[in-house]
Amino acid sequence: MQEEFKVGDFRVAVKLNRISQNGNSARVEPRVMQVLVRLAEHPGEVVSKDTLLETVWADTHVTDDVLTGCISTLRKVFGDNPRTPTFIETIPKAGYRLIAPVDFSNGNGAAPHANTASAEVRTSPLPIRPTRWALWAIIAMIPVAVAAGAWFWWRAHQPAIDSVAILPFSNSSADPGAEYLSDGISESIIDSMSQLPRLHVMAWSTVARYRGKNLDPISAGRDLGVRTVLTGQIVQQEDHLLIQTELVDLRSGAQLWGERYDRNSSDLIPLQEDIARQISENLRLRLSGEDQKKLAKRYTADPEAYRLYLKGRYFWNKRSEDGMKKAIAYFKQAIDRDPAYALAYAGLADSYDLLDDWGTTPPRESFPKAREAALRALQLDDSLAEAHTSLAFVKANYDWDFAAGEKEFQRAITLDANYATAHQWYAMQLATAGRFPEAEREMQQAAELDPLSVIISMGVGEILAWEGKYDAAIAQFKKTMELDPNFVGVHGNLASAYEKHLMYPEAAEGFEETAELAGDHSYAASLRRGYARFGYSGVRKVQLQKELTDRAHGRYVPALSIAELYLALRDNEQALHWLETAYDEHDSELVFLNVSSDYDPVRSDPRFQAIVAKLGLPQESARKP
Numbered sequence: 001m002q003e004e005f006k007v008g009d010f011r012v013a014v015k016l017n018r019i020s021q022n023g024n025s026a027r028v029e030p031r032v033m034q035v036l037v038r039l040a041e042h043p044g045e046v047v048s049k050d051t052l053l054e055t056v057w058a059d060t061h062v063t064d065d066v067l068t069g070c071i072s073t074l075r076k077v078f079g080d081n082p083r084t085p086t087f088i089e090t091i092p093k094a095g096y097r098l099i100a101p102v103d104f105s106n107g108n109g110a111a112p113h114a115n116t117a118s119a120e121v122r123t124s125p126l127p128i129r130p131t132r133w134a135l136w137a138i139i140a141m142i143p144v145a146v147a148a149g150a151w152f153w154w155r156a157h158q159p160a161i162d163s164v165a166i167l168p169f170s171n172s173s174a175d176p177g178a179e180y181l182s183d184g185i186s187e188s189i190i191d192s193m194s195q196l197p198r199l200h201v202m203a204w205s206t207v208a209r210y211r212g213k214n215l216d217p218i219s220a221g222r223d224l225g226v227r228t229v230l231t232g233q234i235v236q237q238e239d240h241l242l243i244q245t246e247l248v249d250l251r252s253g254a255q256l257w258g259e260r261y262d263r264n265s266s267d268l269i270p271l272q273e274d275i276a277r278q279i280s281e282n283l284r285l286r287l288s289g290e291d292q293k294k295l296a297k298r299y300t301a302d303p304e305a306y307r308l309y310l311k312g313r314y315f316w317n318k319r320s321e322d323g324m325k326k327a328i329a330y331f332k333q334a335i336d337r338d339p340a341y342a343l344a345y346a347g348l349a350d351s352y353d354l355l356d357d358w359g360t361t362p363p364r365e366s367f368p369k370a371r372e373a374a375l376r377a378l379q380l381d382d383s384l385a386e387a388h389t390s391l392a393f394v395k396a397n398y399d400w401d402f403a404a405g406e407k408e409f410q411r412a413i414t415l416d417a418n419y420a421t422a423h424q425w426y427a428m429q430l431a432t433a434g435r436f437p438e439a440e441r442e443m444q445q446a447a448e449l450d451p452l453s454v455i456i457s458m459g460v461g462e463i464l465a466w467e468g469k470y471d472a473a474i475a476q477f478k479k480t481m482e483l484d485p486n487f488v489g490v491h492g493n494l495a496s497a498y499e500k501h502l503m504y505p506e507a508a509e510g511f512e513e514t515a516e517l518a519g520d521h522s523y524a525a526s527l528r529r530g531y532a533r534f535g536y537s538g539v540r541k542v543q544l545q546k547e548l549t550d551r552a553h554g555r556y557v558p559a560l561s562i563a564e565l566y567l568a569l570r571d572n573e574q575a576l577h578w579l580e581t582a583y584d585e586h587d588s589e590l591v592f593l594n595v596s597s598d599y600d601p602v603r604s605d606p607r608f609q610a611i612v613a614k615l616g617l618p619q620e621s622a623r624k625p
Contacts, residue, residue, distance in 0.1 A: 005040060008079060008087065012036065019077050026077045032057055034068045036038050039088070039098040048095040066292070069274050071096060076262070100344040160250070161283040165202040165224045166190050166460055168211040169232035169243070178236045183211070183317075184310025185234065185243075185272055185532060192276045194418040195294045199285060202226060203420045205317070209483070221250045224451070228256065230279060239265045245275060257282040265481035266303045273298070299381075300344075305337035309344050316351055316432065319455070325352045325359055342384055345377035349390035353397075356588060361558045363586045367398035385416035396429045397588040400615050405429055420450040424459055431593040433618055438461050454484045458493060465493070466595040470501040488517045499568075500597055504536040511539055540568045560587045564598045576607050583611050590615060 003015050010021045017033045018025050027245035028036075034056045052067055071088060074080075078100075080087040087100040166189050171182040187204045194201040202224055210220055221229035228249055235242040243261040248254070257278055263271050275372035276295050280287060289294070300306055314332035315323040322526055328351045334344040352370035355361045373395045389412040396405030408428035412419060427442035443463055446456045461476035477494040481487070495510025508531040522547060530538030544565040551557040563578035579602075582590055593599055593608075594617045602608045 002423040002451065005034070006101075007040065007098070008100040009617075010042075028073060028077065029070075029278075031066075031281075032073050035067070035070045036074055036098075036515070037430065039096060040102050043098055045104040046091050046095050046097045050095075066277065066296075068270075070197055072270070072274065113236060160198065160285050161227050163200040163202075163226040164228045164230060164247075164279065164283065165194065165207055165221055165226045166193070166230045166279075167207050167215075167217065167220060167232075169234045170212075172233050173236040175236065178234070179532070180311045180314035181236060181307070182232075182234045183208070183273075183314055185268075186232065187313060188272050188310070189230075189279070192272070192295055192297075196280065196285065196287070196291055197417070199280075199283070199564065200226070201418060203453065203614065205455070206450045206452035208317070209452050214568055215304075217246075217248050218250055218253060221248070227251065228283065232275075236479055239284075240270070241265055241268070244276075247279060250474055259563070265307075268303050269298060269301070300334075300341045302338045302341075304332045305341055305344070308334035308337065309341065309347065312344070312347050312351075316347060319354075319358055321358055321360065324351050324355050328355075340380055342377045342380035342387065344388055345373045345380065346386040348386055348389065349373035349394075353390055353393045356556075356558070362556050363398060363588055367394055367586070367588070370394050371398075382417055385412040385419045385422060388415065389414035392422075392429075393425055396432075397591055398586055400591070401618060402429065402433065410447050420446045420453065420456065423449065424453075424456050428459065429591075431466055431595060434595055436463065436467050445582060452483060454480055454487050454490065457483060458487075458490050461490075461493060461497070465497050465500065466592070468597070470497055473497045474501065486517055488514055491517060492525045499536075508536055508539045511543070537569060540565055544569065558582065558587050558589065559585055560589050567598055567601055570601070572602050572605070576602060577613055578603065579608065583614065591617070593617060 004011060006012065007019075010019050012019050012033075014033060014037060016027075017030055019036075020029050034308050035052055038052055038055055041373060049064060049067060053064075056065070056070075056167060071090075074607055075082060075085075075088055078087040082088075082090060083100065087098070089097045089099050091097055091381065096376065097192045108324060155463070166186055167187045169182040186207070190201055190204050190207070194203070206224070211366040217229040217231050221227075228247060230245060230247050231246045232243060234425070241261070241263050243263070244260050245257075246255055246263070247257040249256050259275075261274075266322050271298060279455045280295060285291075293545055300309070308330050312327045312334060314327075315330065316327040316388065317323075328348060331351065338344070349370045352366045352373060355366040356363045374387050374391035374394060378391065379385055381387070388408045392405045392408030392412065395408055396406075397402045399405075406426070406429060409422060412422040413426065416422070423442045423446035427446065430436075430442060432441035443456065443460050447453070448461060450456055457480040458477065459479060461473045464470075464473035464476055472496050477490050477497060481494070482491045484490075489509055491514040495507045495514060498504070498507035498510055508527070510530075512524050512527045515521075515527060523542075526542045526546075527539050530542040532538075534541065544562065547557045547562050547565065551562070559578045559582035563575045563582060566572075566575035566578060590611075593612055595617065599608065
């Protein structure tokens, strides 16, 4: 094969991996070029998939999806339509055929190959005789072969790049509602790449903090401590998507790879797969057959179901009552479109898992639905780490089957050691049993995988508080507030830590700030008045009155929260009554009875100990009064 040839009116420079037309050129990956060369060597003939895979990827094992991606790239460069092709034709269950004219004359006047699809008569080539010119041609090709061999040797012996941050794609569409799409594509690529065992991929909740910021990718990557950064820009025009991507090496500042995609919205699933594959190739990752299967795995073939799933995850990530309810609605719609969509069932289970925490739904209403969705996801795909994590949460926090919960968490981590939520939730279960060194290690692992996650950072502080390390817990909660000053949950945790550390003025101010951030300004004013009149006990009285009133009006308020307020006001009898109510309601926070100092006033009471025993919590880890 010559260094240059023509396909139609495109000039192909093999050594440079470039395809050009009318002064415009595109660089393709070496493997893509090799696929084109193999097709051009047999113009007008069907080249089987097996032949292409065996010749182009002779040194490694890849799946058909990799070849399909190469063909897709070539069609994009040529502006070819697979439905009405003029360059590359797909022959179902056979292979591919190059149907555009191929010219190997390289401008020297020699006749091109006539290989159009309509050609019916083909002349036999003249016998090749060894001449001096043929010998010189062979000699002239030696440097090219040596250079190509050297390039492949260099590529094969370059160390793989082991870390990447995939920043949120910027939404350049006129419709701000398309943000779910720009977020969703980024998060899906992260989920796919994070399954590769030798690659450290920054978690979504960490990179999400760079959403909408006009940042230098090199600066962002250095902040995150990674070697490479992927950025992207997306424009949605009705059912059309324009996406520009760029992968940058932070050490050299050079672009490792960049691509412009022009696709129909229906091509969203293969598009995401193509981007993930290109990233792995340009990071020089040596992928096993199992790794390649993970990258090529499709959870649904329905593009609309996939879009609905992306909307569900978009709202789930907001961690609010309204967000959880919208997420549930979108996950259900995705499942209606594709009843075998395991990942959508896992998302549904995650939403129900957190609904009593972030919403106003009783546990007996939400957790059975979470279990049902998680089990259905696992029935469809037992290798799904997200579904095992969802089920583990139900087992530990609602069924109070701690052994089964731990088994599911460990199974999830075995399947995907880079799934930060599995480490985070498992750490919380370990803490309930007083296994604090193990809990700290798991939560630290989650923090390393997702260093800018507000939820995980707050979890670090919660474990420190349960250990009685209040100075460290307060410092950690303040650090969490630096990540997101408007996150309501951390303000409440900081106020509680102040209270346990007997810092009552700071605790009162913290609870007031929590109410203000939640948008309940009249409640904040009541807390302020209560503290001014009665001191810190006035704050607790106002809180108790509000919770009792809300519950009386039909709004779900956890009985455990009411029990804790009665304990703060030294009314142990009422506290024990509400603790028993919490047990009857299956309150998910009961699992922390053994480690929270809130219950020290009643820890020696037989009624309290009976509840601990019914929960199945280890008696030996109980705090001493």
